[in-house]
Amino acid sequence: MKFRAVMIDAGPMREFSNVVTIISKLSKECVLRLTDDHLYFIVSEENSGPTPPILWCEIPQAMFCSEYQMLGLDEEHKDIYLAFSSGNLARSLVTLKTAKSLKMKLTKKQCPCLTLEIEMPSTTSQQTRQVTHDIPVTVIPRKLWTDYHEPRIPDPDISIELPSLKQLRTTIDRMRTMTSEVVIRASAEGRLTLQIKTDMAKVSTRFKGLRVEAFGGPIDHSDSETETQMNEDMSRVCYCRVDAKKLSMFLSADQIATNRTVCSIVHRKLVILCLTTDENVKLQCFIGGIVY
Structure with missing residues (x-):
């Protein structure tokens, strides 16, 4: 599995950070589903086992990312599901409000990680500096993917x-x-x-x-x-x-x-x-x- 995405526009980066902050307030843990077209943030009730999500957020990658590449398990199962601490991601993205770019990629270190490379302007020179965050993730096996499908809800009144x-x-x-x-x-x-x-x-x-x-x-x-x-x-x-x-x-x-x-x-x-x-x-x- 491979994943790499780059954001360079200030507005979308700020909105991405705000969305993740909202998610972190609703739950300590969340799941990120990566597809060819969208990034999905999914939150379920805490400590309740597999349940329908209480929050479903979809972000079209084309509106946010200047570069976007991903490769799933195989041609039939193209998606990637990652579970991680929403608070860790929200804290890592705080600096996006003044950042020049954000690069996200799936890496293998001591454990699987969602690695964020944030390019920040320097306050003392024309050069930039890079801040790197490694957020540990759990790769969700395919047999559990159905737990994270979009909720089916009755027609509202x-x-x-x-x-x-x-x-x-x-x-x-x-x-x-x-x-x-x-x-x-x-x-x-x-x-x-x-x-x-x-x-x-x-x-x-x-x-x-x-x-x-x-x-x-x-x-x-x-x-x-x-x-x-x-x-x-x-x-x-x-x-x-x-x-x-x-x-x-x-x-x-x-x-x-x-x-x-x-x-x-x-x-x-x-x-x-x-x-x-x-x-x-x-x-x-x-x-x-x-x-x-």
């Missing part, structure tokens, strides 16, 4: 475009000081509501006039926990109760120059957050619903 991620994260972080769970409600009329309820207080924040990408209603609320709002047709509203910390971690992606972010809800069961950028990076986060 509603998909709605989100407002500013920074504004949402500020709201969620304030709610997290009072409770660990938040209810996300979305209506076919373009309203998104974040709700929490404690013994001491009931708080909700509503965003209006949002674009609805799809609605598969009507929604059955025969066992609903939510309260009906005045003059609101509940058959056109769905919700899901989720972990506020996981939601906040995804919203820290506000540091990425997003094109748009869409929230899709499978009523009471699942929230899918999908962020896309101008460089065609697609970052999906799957947060399971909390049901009592």
